Amino acid sequence: MLSCFRLARPAGDASQQGGASASSPRLPFAASLFAPSPSTSGIKNPWPSSDAATDDMEKKRWDSMESWSMLLDTAMGPSSSGPGESSSSSRHSGRREEWMADLSHLFIGNKFAAGANSRIYRGIYKQRAVAVKMVRIPERDEARRALLEDQFNSEVAFLSRLYHPNIVQFIAACKKPPVYCIITEYMSQGTLRMYLNKKDPYSLSPETILKLALDISRGMEYLHAQGVIHRDLKSQNLLLNDEMRVKVADFGTSCLETRCQATKGNKGTYRWMAPEMIKEKPYTRKVDVYSFGIVLWELTTCLLPFQGMTPVQAAYAASEKNLRPPLSSSCPPVLNNLIKRCWSANPARRPEFSYIVSVLDKYDHCVKDGTPIMVSQELRLWSNFARIFRIGCIANNLSIPVHA
Numbered sequence: 215m216l217s218c219f220r221l222a223r224p225a226g227d228a229s230q231q232g233g234a235s236a237s238s239p240r241l242p243f244a245a246s247l248f249a250p251s252p253s254t255s256g257i258k259n260p261w262p263s264s265d266a267a268t269d270d271m272e273k274k275r276w277d278s279m280e281s282w283s284m285l286l287d288t289a290m291g292p293s294s295s296g297p298g299e300s301s302s303s304s305r306h307s308g309r310r311e312e313w314m315a316d317l318s319h320l321f322i323g324n325k326f327a328a329g330a331n332s333r334i335y336r337g338i339y340k341q342r343a344v345a346v347k348m349v350r351i352p353e354r355d356e357a358r359r360a361l362l363e364d365q366f367n368s369e370v371a372f373l374s375r376l377y378h379p380n381i382v383q384f385i386a387a388c389k390k391p392p393v394y395c396i397i398t399e400y401m402s403q404g405t406l407r408m409y410l411n412k413k414d415p416y417s418l419s420p421e422t423i424l425k426l427a428l429d430i431s432r433g434m435e436y437l438h439a440q441g442v443i444h445r446d447l448k449s450q451n452l453l454l455n456d457e458m459r460v461k462v463a464d465f466g467t468s469c470l471e472t473r474c475q476a477t478k479g480n481k482g483t484y485r486w487m488a489p490e491m492i493k494e495k496p497y498t499r500k501v502d503v504y505s506f507g508i509v510l511w512e513l514t515t516c517l518l519p520f521q522g523m524t525p526v527q528a529a530y531a532a533s534e535k536n537l538r539p540p541l542s543s544s545c546p547p548v549l550n551n552l553i554k555r556c557w558s559a560n561p562a563r564r565p566e567f568s569y570i571v572s573v574l575d576k577y578d579h580c581v582k583d584g585t586p587i588m589v590s591q592e593l594r595l596w597s598n599f600a601r602i603f604r605i606g607c608i609a610n611n612l613s614i615p616v617h618a
Contacts, residue, residue, distance in 0.1 A: 313374045315339070315386035315397055322346060331362060336400060343400040344385055351392040365466035366394045372442060372465040373398070380433030382453055382463040401461065403454035406509075410449060413516040416544050423513045423549065424578040429460035431574060434506060435567035437462065438499050441471050445491075446482040447505035449512050471499055484525035485518070489533040489559055500561035506570070507556025511538075514545040514553070548577050 319340045327334040335346045349366055352358050366389065373384035373396070383399040403409065406426070430452060437444060444451075444462065451464040467481040480491045488504035490497045508519050519539045520528035531537040536559050541550045552573060558564050565573075 313370065313384065313387050315388040315395070317388060320344075320346070320397070331358075337397075339385060339397050342385070344397050345400045347396045347398070349394040349396075351394060353392060362394075366396070368468055369396060369464070369466045372468050376437070376440065376442075376465075378433060378436040379459070380429050380461050381436065382461040398463070399455075401453035401455050401463075403456065403458065405450050406452040406454060406460060406512075407449035407518075409454055410512055410516045415516050416514070416542055417516060418513060420546055420549075420581055421578075423510075424574055424581065425458075426460050426513055427510055428571065428574050428578060430462065430506065430509060431567050431570045433460070433462040434502055435571050438471075438502070438567055442468055443471050443474055443499045444468050444502050444505075445474075446486075447502050447509065448483050448486040449509055450483075452509070484529040485520050487529060487532070488561070489536075490561060492529045492533040498561060500564045503556050503564040503567065503570070504558075504561075506567075507553050507564075508539070510549065510553050510556065511541070514542045514549055515539070546577075548573070 321338045323336040323338070325333055325335050331352070332347060332349045335348065337344050337346045339346075349362055351362055370384075370387045373382070374387075376384070382401065385397045385399065387397065388395045434444070434447065442465075444465065444467075446464060446467045447462070451462065453461050453463050455461070469481075474497070480487060480494055482491065482501075482505070484492065486505040486508045488497065488501040491501050512519060517539070520531065521539075523531065538554075538557055541553065552565075552570065556564055556570070
């Protein structure tokens with residue numbers, strides 16, 4: 215069992231001051247960071263069905279809490295041991311994990327995102343701006359508790375071992391039921407979906423699309439090189455920092471490729487989910503490539519995929535009718551063809567991320583040189599890009615029909 219250190223309380227009782235100490239820093243409001251967690255589909259009611267009145271009170275109490283330190287105090291209790299005793303207990307129960315949070319160095323600011331069982335706050339940890347994702351573990355719903363614990367353990371296990379400029383940086387974590395928290399770097403510009411929501415349809419320039427798409431594909435290339443399948447790649451799980459660089463986040467549903475086949479059911483979010491996963495068929499890391507195809511389409515349109523459909527309708531359209539969101543007529547043919555290849559119904563026809571990075575990087579160089587790639591009509595996508603790699607940018611304003 216993991217343990218965590220008690221959050222040092224500043225002078226004055228926060229519980230008597232509306233959930234925040236007078237000396238505790240109140241940080242500026244941030245629009246959003248992570249998508250509500252957990253994002254697993256099919257769970258309609260996270261609250262236990264028995265004893266509805268008690269559950270409603272518990273939910274209202276949880277919803278009313280603005281200070282993470284209040285919930286931490288509830289979890290640890292008035293007789294809980296201090297930092298020294300917690301550390302001692304951890305030594306007796308097993309090796310103290312390197313990523314264990316020392317909560318005496320954590321200061322909590324404003325809440326800026328929330329899910330059914332999670333809250334996300336801006337904070338400061340060891341004099342560094344951070345995001346604190348806090349998960350409430352229900353006490354009586356065994357299935358829900360097991361799911362949330364698995365997602366927490368998965369996210370910490372992967373994040374604490376991944377190091378890449380396009381993967382959100384893990385800092386620390388704490389696990390002491392009913393409070394689980396994950397501390398990561400703070401991404402000031404929120405999610406990619408938030409960014410796109412503020413843009414007019416079809417308004418992103420090719421340069422901006424390529425910059426963002428390269429960040430995402432490089433992060434995913436690294437992830438797959440580590441043998442990890444994300445399984446919930448979507449614009450809500452892609453975060454932006456001050457420099458407008460994108461980082462992949464939220465590994466609660468991720469798995470090692472060698473072990474994914476042992477899991478049951480579908481994972482992720484229907485609008486971005488590959489058809490084989492929707493149908494609960496065997497799948498590979500190519501499910502992430504499909505999801506990337508949907509994200510790349512979002513970049514070229516700034517729209518929500520399968521807009522006007524419910525998530526279930528979107529899943530049915532993609533898996534049973536082989537429908538995809540309409541491509542932008544103003545999008546460069548190279549990008550539209552890459553999108554088609556990524557969201558092909560046949561996983562074997564979807565490229566690897568190493569190939570995607572190569573194509574985007576080559577196209578980015580051509581755009582910056584002022585000689586964008588235009589693809590010849592009679593050439594197929596694969597042979598065409600092979601030609602591009604050999605002779606560089608070509609001038610021809612025709613596109614290739616690529617079938618899913």
